[in-house]
Amino acid sequence: MSTSNFRSDVVVIGCGIAGLSAAVSALQAGSVVHLLERAGEDDYGGNSRWTGAALRMNNDSEVSDDFEEFFARNASLNLDPNIVAEVSREYAGWPDYVKSHPFADPELIAHFASNVPPTIQWLKSFGLRFGPQSSYKFTQDTKRIYPDGGGLAIIERLSAEAKSLGGKIFYRTTATNFLRGNSGHIEGVVAVGPAGERCEFTAGGVILASGGFQGNSEMLTHYLGPRARHIRPVARGGYYNKGEGIRMALAAGAAPAGEFGSYHAEPLDPRSRQPDPVVFVYPYGVLLNTKGERFLDEAPGSVSASSDYIARTIADQMDGTAFAVFDAQVEDIPRWRTSVRSEIPPMQAENLPELFARLQIAVKPAMATIETFNAACPNSAAFNPFQLDGLATSGLMITKSNHARQIVKPPFRAYPIISGICFTFGGLKVNTNAQILDQDAKIISGLYAAGETVGLYQRAYTGSTSVLRSAVFGRLAGLHAASVPHSAKASGVPKSLGAVTS
Ligand SMILES: Cc1cc2nc3c(=O)[nH]c(=O)nc-3n(C[C@H](O)[C@H](O)[C@H](O)COP(=O)(O)OP(=O)(O)OC[C@H]3O[C@@H](n4cnc5c(N)ncnc54)[C@H](O)[C@@H]3O)c2cc1C
Numbered sequence: 001m002s003t004s005n006f007r008s009d010v011v012v013i014g015c016g017i018a019g020l021s022a023a024v025s026a027l028q029a030g031s032v033v034h035l036l037e038r039a040g041e042d043d044y045g046g047n048s049r050w051t052g053a054a055l056r057m058n059n060d061s062e063v064s065d066d067f068e069e070f071f072a073r074n075a076s077l078n079l080d081p082n083i084v085a086e087v088s089r090e091y092a093g094w095p096d097y098v099k100s101h102p103f104a105d106p107e108l109i110a111h112f113a114s115n116v117p118p119t120i121q122w123l124k125s126f127g128l129r130f131g132p133q134s135s136y137k138f139t140q141d142t143k144r145i146y147p148d149g150g151g152l153a154i155i156e157r158l159s160a161e162a163k164s165l166g167g168k169i170f171y172r173t174t175a176t177n178f179l180r181g182n183s184g185h186i187e188g189v190v191a192v193g194p195a196g197e198r199c200e201f202t203a204g205g206v207i208l209a210s211g212g213f214q215g216n217s218e219m220l221t222h223y224l225g226p227r228a229r230h231i232r233p234v235a236r237g238g239y240y241n242k243g244e245g246i247r248m249a250l251a252a253g254a255a256p257a258g259e260f261g262s263y264h265a266e267p268l269d270p271r272s273r274q275p276d277p278v279v280f281v282y283p284y285g286v287l288l289n290t291k292g293e294r295f296l297d298e299a300p301g302s303v304s305a306s307s308d309y310i311a312r313t314i315a316d317q318m319d320g321t322a323f324a325v326f327d328a329q330v331e332d333i334p335r336w337r338t339s340v341r342s343e344i345p346p347m348q349a350e351n352l353p354e355l356f357a358r359l360q361i362a363v364k365p366a367m368a369t370i371e372t373f374n375a376a377c378p379n380s381a382a383f384n385p386f387q388l389d390g391l392a393t394s395g396l397m398i399t400k401s402n403h404a405r406q407i408v409k410p411p412f413r414a415y416p417i418i419s420g421i422c423f424t425f426g427g428l429k430v431n432t433n434a435q436i437l438d439q440d441a442k443i444i445s446g447l448y449a450a451g452e453t454v455g456l457y458q459r460a461y462t463g464s465t466s467v468l469r470s471a472v473f474g475r476l477a478g479l480h481a482a483s484v485p486h487s488a489k490a491s492g493v494p495k496s497l498g499a500v501t502s
């Protein structure tokens with residue numbers, strides 16, 4: 001089979017919010033842009049297609065008050081105090097090992113935060129609208145706004161804009177390798193087209209916006225270990241993100257960033273066929289593993305701040321499964337059913353031994369766990385499901401810090417929960433232009449990352465910042481790639497569009 005050749009100023013890999021933000025920005029700046037998208041036209045957009053797109057912002061012109069602080073708190077595990085001292089200086093003076101360190105460095109996070117408001121204003125220029133909404137997570141740690149129509153509205157609006165500006169999207173086309181010149185400049189990508197044919201896309205700049213590796217079982221096992229066998233993407237879009245972009249860049253010498261062994265997790269009902277069938281009722285009962293044990297504090301803080309860690313810990317339990325067990329007192333909670341997005345009803349029984357037998361968890365240990373838990377619950381009427389009410393157990397090895405009420409009133413119910421993977425944390429180190437840095441903090445000429453391919457998160461996910469990461473770094477990458485006289489652009493290769501067969 002012959003090779004098809006295509007030439008543009010900028011080639012973008014992936015048509016989610018990151019890729020489309022990059023493409024539209026570059027097109028507005030006058031570049032010729034090609035977009036490669038592994039999915040078909042009916043299913044493009046990866047995770048972006050399925051997200052409600054909560055944004056960590058006070059309103060559409062201000063990031064939340066804790067935006068940079070939350071990143072700083074989770075910037076790295078056991079961050080070396082020498083690195084902390086170095087980053088208190090001007091960025092230009094940081095040693096290379098600090099510039100390429102895999103943490104969310106303050107230079108990048110400050111730039112990210114300051115670019116959020118103009119990026120939202122830019123999205124509004126396409127008719128998108130943003131505002132507050134009620135959440136199915138009943139306790140919140142920060143302020144959030146949402147686009148009307150969620151992520152789907154953003155990708156539909158941006159792809160229409162990209163096409164109207166002359167951008168060309170190549171669907172069912174998967175990038176697999178770079179074209180790299182002797183100078184080290186990334187000159188384009190090799191891809192596999194719809195019929196399995198080899199395609200070469202030559203360009204002055206290449207923007208990797210192909211998501212994380214949550215759809216690649218081999219990479220998940222490699223980086224997350226055996227727990228990977230228990231987890232699955234939270235929605236169909238995640239299956240398209242197989243990590244080629246990250247793998248290609250690492251092979252080209254890129255510095256890794258973000259915590260490769262971790263991911264943003266959500267508690268899912270494994271029986272459900274719905275996208276994102278989250279179960280957030282567990283703070284109002286207990287979580288038991290299949291051995292009938294509690295294994296963590298079910299309500300250590302707000303649901304929005306703690307569910308990531310809780311859902312990851314479920315992956316480490318036997319069979320990667322836990323059960324949210326609660327009693328009929330849940331009916332005291334107005335609209336409690338909205339905290340569960342599974343279409344499958346909970347398992348139910350008139351008594352606990354019967355319920356545990358149906359759940360196939362060890363009945364005797366589970367009964368002992370509930371009796372001990374009930375005895376440790378406070379005697380108080382101050383239960384408040386919408387605030388951290390401080391109703392904590394006392395004297396248990398594993399405390400429940402809020403919403404602790406005895407589990408005594410039939411019928412008893414339970415939802416099975418597994419750890420869903422929203423996106424992987426491991427990605428690529430970029431500078432404030434979204435240019436990818438190598439292990440020595442040198443810019444890899446012609447190569448950019450945006451969205452999930454950018455490694456930002458360690459420890460706890462700074463909630464509701466991933467869509468912003470896509471839009472902001474996509475826009476930064478697109479604008480920079482369009483502005484730079486890349487060597488390939490300047491090489492005199494004609495900017496002919498369309499297929500040339502060799
Ligand atoms: C159900 C759900 C709820 C979420 N809720 C929130 C939220 O409230 N707030 C928030 O901030 N984030 C949320 N997220 C996460 C957020 O939506 C994503 O992290 C973000 O949209 C990712 O954007 P992206 O452009 O980087 O990647 P994606 O949107 O995943 O796009 C990647 C694209 O690249 C394509 N691709 C992959 N590999 C290749 C290849 N080799 N060649 C060509 N194309 C390729 C894929 O097909 C896909 O179209 C949620 C995600 C989901 C699924």
